[in-house]
Amino acid sequence: MQLVTAPNGVCYLRSDLIAFPHGFSTRVGGVSTLPHTASLNLAFGRGDADAVVLTNLARFTEAVGVPGEVISLPQVHSADVRIVGEADRGLGYFHPAKDACDGYVTADKGVSIGVKTADCVPILLADEEAGVVGALHAGWRGTVAGIARVGVARMISLGADPARIKAAIGPAIGSCCYTVGEDFCRAVAGSPCANLCLPHIYRREEQPTADLPAMNVAILRSAGLREENIDCTHLCTCCRTDLFYSHRASQGLRGTMLNLIAIPKGE
Numbered sequence: 001m002q003l004v005t006a007p008n009g010v011c012y013l014r015s016d017l018i019a020f021p022h023g024f025s026t027r028v029g030g031v032s033t034l035p036h037t038a039s040l041n042l043a044f045g046r047g048d049a050d051a052v053v054l055t056n057l058a059r060f061t062e063a064v065g066v067p068g069e070v071i072s073l074p075q076v077h078s079a080d081v082r083i084v085g086e087a088d089r090g091l092g093y094f095h096p097a098k099d100a101c102d103g104y105v106t107a108d109k110g111v112s113i114g115v116k117t118a119d120c121v122p123i124l125l126a127d128e129e130a131g132v133v134g135a136l137h138a139g140w141r142g143t144v145a146g147i148a149r150v151g152v153a154r155m156i157s158l159g160a161d162p163a164r165i166k167a168a169i170g171p172a173i174g175s176c177c178y179t180v181g182e183d184f185c186r187a188v189a190g191s192p193c194a195n196l197c198l199p200h201i202y203r204r205e206e207q208p209t210a211d212l213p214a215m216n217v218a219i220l221r222s223a224g225l226r227e228e229n230i231d232c233t234h235l236c237t238c239c240r241t242d243l244f245y246s247h248r249a250s251q252g253l254r255g256t257m258l259n260l261i262a263i264p265k266g267e
């Protein structure tokens, strides 16, 4: 994973594993001026005027090199992953969003799909040979409900092969900062992915900590992805508030990152 600064000043992360245009945004390179949203806030309802958010979206999509009409609905920490296409362009940003969704897959060229995060785990997926991509929002609820597994299954339904799927896991809160309670541990133990997730709850300190990115790596591996096809950044959103928005570090007063991917039109 490398941190890139585009000619327009937008700073984002990309994975060398994936050739299709994709990026995990940072908070650097936008036009938001509020202390908590400065400067690349990519979500409505965080304090910025909608026009500011749309300017940031235009800057970020230009930097990454994907079409600007990104699909990204409100998110509800579910494991629902929707197959989208041409007709859905702009859903959530340019067309009113009546519903919610936490993940998307598409086989349509030039359709940008994105998920929003500020500590939760963003996962971008691509089977470049089949021409299928995915974007998933995996907070702890989505993680233990297996959204990564659902996303891979949706990609397979569009012709992808898990042995070929490349996964990039972007900046999220790390186990350095993600202290959890006993209710969290009990919920994980009762979840469909308990056997894969429980090994990533650590009890070295007085209060347990959890490693959400590692849980998602384990789930992706169990869904058939190869270890060498999973690229996971170890940048922690809560440690690096100079680069990222963190829900926990800011106690909720924050902007939001966007993580997106598209199949290029010429492919």
Ligand SMILES: [Zn+2]
Binding pocket: 173, 174, 175, 176, 177, 178, 236, 237, 238, 239, 240
């Ligand atoms: Zn940290």
